[in-house]
Amino acid sequence: MKKKFNLPVRQLATVGAFAFFLILGNFLMEKKVIGLYYTKVLMVAAINMILAVSLNIATGYLGQLPLGSAGFMAVGAYTSAIIMRKVTFVSPALAFPVCIIIGGLAAALCGFIIGVPALRLKGDYIAIITLGFAEIIRIVILNIDSALGITLTYGASNLKNIPKTTTFTNAFIWVFIVCYLVNALMKSRHGRAILSIRDNEIAAESCGINLTYYKTMAFIVYAFFTGIGGALYAGYLGILNPSGFSFAKSIDILVMVVLGGMGSMTGSVISAAVLTIVPEILHAFSDYRMIVYSLLLIVVMIFRPAGLMGNKEFSMDMLTGMFKKKTKGGQRKK
């Protein structure tokens, strides 16, 4: 497809818009327009964006249904948190990016271990096996200390005193990095192979695509970025408990991906933001909050069954396209 804007223009515009967003956010926070509470909501939104974008790789692009996000998140969160607590010779702010990546790698390793057997199965079985895996992780974290007689995760009594290094700025920088990498991956030859597996496995195989390799690769990338999201989550909370990584967490993220549109990265970003912020705004409804929230989800799925964005991506072309349509409509009225 031919784009209206060439690559350097689009990249500059993206980076510019992102920088503007960061500066505006920080400015509003300094002026107390966005209070401490909503700053935290925005940080959670950023973490959810990363989680949703990475789950979208496995569900939207690869076409599988893993329910193990909470497990990979827990691995990333605990790995990063344990290292952060031990590292005292450099400032936490400096150690954080490294710990995030180590958290991601630990999750990716788990993704590899679980992905190799799981991806030989099809459909629902992947959901079951990843769900089971996430539960195993949670229970291991809960019991490993007493079982092995060590103090590592502190089990049910909370892993405390994790440096709170996640900020508005670095959370959104990670969102940007993750989105950039996922986008680059999906535009590449490897991305095409992954999409072709979703469309038709038999056809992909007869084109000479290594199914096992690409399925495992997509799954590992999903686990890696989910681990990064988990590490940021640890740095945001400052305290971890295994019960925070239950099955419900995986489902929350899946809801974001489905609502945003399976196979649309920007859709995942938008719906992660909406689904994080809306429940907070609905506080006005107090006890009826969750009812309104559920109704909202149902209404969206009725009117936009393929999700907010379908499988399309939000882009500059789309913006200018919308603008043109509007002016055309205006002319017709004359």
Place this chain on the structure above:
Amino acid sequence: MLKVENINVYYDNIHVIKNLSFDVNDGEIVTLIGANGAGKSTTLKTISGILRPKTGNIVFENEEIQSLAPHKIVSKGLVQVPEGRRMFQNLTVEENLEMGAYTLPKGEIPDMIEDIFARFPRLKERRKQVAGTLSGGEQQMLAMGRGLMSRPKLLMLDEPSMGLAPLLVDQVFDIISEMHAAGVTILLVEQNASMALQVADRGYVLETGKIALYGSGKELSESEQVKKAYLGG
């Protein structure tokens, strides 16, 4: 070029292919015909690596391939056009063809696509159309075009005439003859025995996983046994 030697294939405990041997020489069209359940598609799937033979060898250009993964077999130039026209439904005709050239260097793709369009003018008219909206015949052409995109040495066609109108069946077989004339070696699996035997140099008749008869296309189409069983004579 391709030599299948005494392969035995099982689906769990069911013995589907029993000591099957046949060969395809360079430049030939060879057809496997037989009734439903004779093991024709199973044989093709085994050759392209989707199924594994329990015993026996498959030799392609003097190299044993029975234990290679499917994508490795494709990159050796042994390409299957799967049964039932498996398309990437949401991609356009052109993008489907590009996917077919997955194993080729990028620079060669535009030329290859033009080659395919020259052979299938119908696809050129529809190059921007989404594959799922093509008619059955057009989809079959696209499936064959996609198979040709990787410059196969041997193209395996699994029931290309399945579910097509008689006029389109003729067209598909014309295309097969044309591809053959252009130097592609073809292994054709068909239920439409009369058409298959007309274009084939040699044929094998499969019955419950064994070869019941073999001979040149002409011999087989004149054989009383084949006439009775498959040609409605």
